[in-house]
Amino acid sequence: MAVKNESHVLVVGIDGVRYDSLMSAATPALDQIARNGFLLPVHVHRKNATISGPVWATVATGVYADRHNVTGNRVHPLELAAYQDFTAVLRAARPESRTMIAASWFPVAAATACGPLFSSRGWVPEEDPEEANDGGSWVSADDAVADYAAGRLEREDLAASFVYFGEADVEAHNNGTGIGYISAIQRCDSRLKRLLEAIESRPRRDAEFWTVIVVTDHGHVDAGGHGGETEAERTAWIAACGERVPRDVVAVDHADIFSQVLATFGVAAGDTDGLVFGARRDPQEQPATTAAPR
Numbered sequence: 001m002a003v004k005n006e007s008h009v010l011v012v013g014i015d016g017v018r019y020d021s022l023m024s025a026a027t028p029a030l031d032q033i034a035r036n037g038f039l040l041p042v043h044v045h046r047k048n049a050t051i052s053g054p055v056w057a058t059v060a061t062g063v064y065a066d067r068h069n070v071t072g073n074r075v076h077p078l079e080l081a082a083y084q085d086f087t088a089v090l091r092a093a094r095p096e097s098r099t100m101i102a103a104s105w106f107p108v109a110a111a112t113a114c115g116p117l118f119s120s121r122g123w124v125p126e127e128d129p130e131e132a133n134d135g136g137s138w139v140s141a142d143d144a145v146a147d148y149a150a151g152r153l154e155r156e157d158l159a160a161s162f163v164y165f166g167e168a169d170v171e172a173h174n175n176g177t178g179i180g181y182i183s184a185i186q187r188c189d190s191r192l193k194r195l196l197e198a199i200e201s202r203p204r205r206d207a208e209f210w211t212v213i214v215v216t217d218h219g220h221v222d223a224g225g226h227g228g229e230t231e232a233e234r235t236a237w238i239a240a241c242g243e244r245v246p247r248d249v250v251a252v253d254h255a256d257i258f259s260q261v262l263a264t265f266g267v268a269a270g271d272t273d274g275l276v277f278g279a280r281r282d283p284q285e286q287p288a289t290t291a292a293p294r
């Protein structure tokens, strides 16, 4: 019998997927993760606006906008330089670790607008889908991200990865949260399935632990749009399964992903706003050890 001794974590970000829309979509890949772990609604923390830049920065760094200071999508604040993303912290603690960032929204991984939100930077498609900003440009960009990420997940030994898909958010902005939005969510689930299949086809899969975390950043109003305080905008969600992911998680926060990824490798998260999965009792609970704000 193979002895499992190698930890791996894949974090998948799917932008702007409203919780109730997700519930009405057919998402077999996400359902599989929820069955093996949990899927919970997440109230976007009051310190973060219901906007992509601040929330993805929190996913990357484990701290909220009062510390990373990403308050919108346009400006890359100086304060963000103090916060490395979880893949960078992992590599610093375990230099042998290989990691990957791949994203269709350029600011996640490249030095443009509010980016790079992930300090490591990463791979983005050749053409920026925001230039045309229509359904076709985002479908192509997300498909390219899925191709790239699936290829590397299958062939390489990636300890920690972040892979981002953006077409659902743009569909809601362009056409509202109707049937086209549900289709976009379902295509993102198919891309998630490709990533899961790439992991399952790894030659030494039996000897490996894999944790998969899937997360959205915010919801949308019915007509499309976010940044406000309605429940539809404030309600995001996180799903996860795998090593060190309890099934009885009752509350989880965007800031927790950083702590959870590092805990998988036995690396301390340091002074962040997050808790490991299972430690949080209330949605907006703060870590007891939070130091004075910098």
Ligand SMILES: [Zn+2]
Pocket: 016, 052, 169, 170, 173, 226
């Ligand atoms: Zn958006």
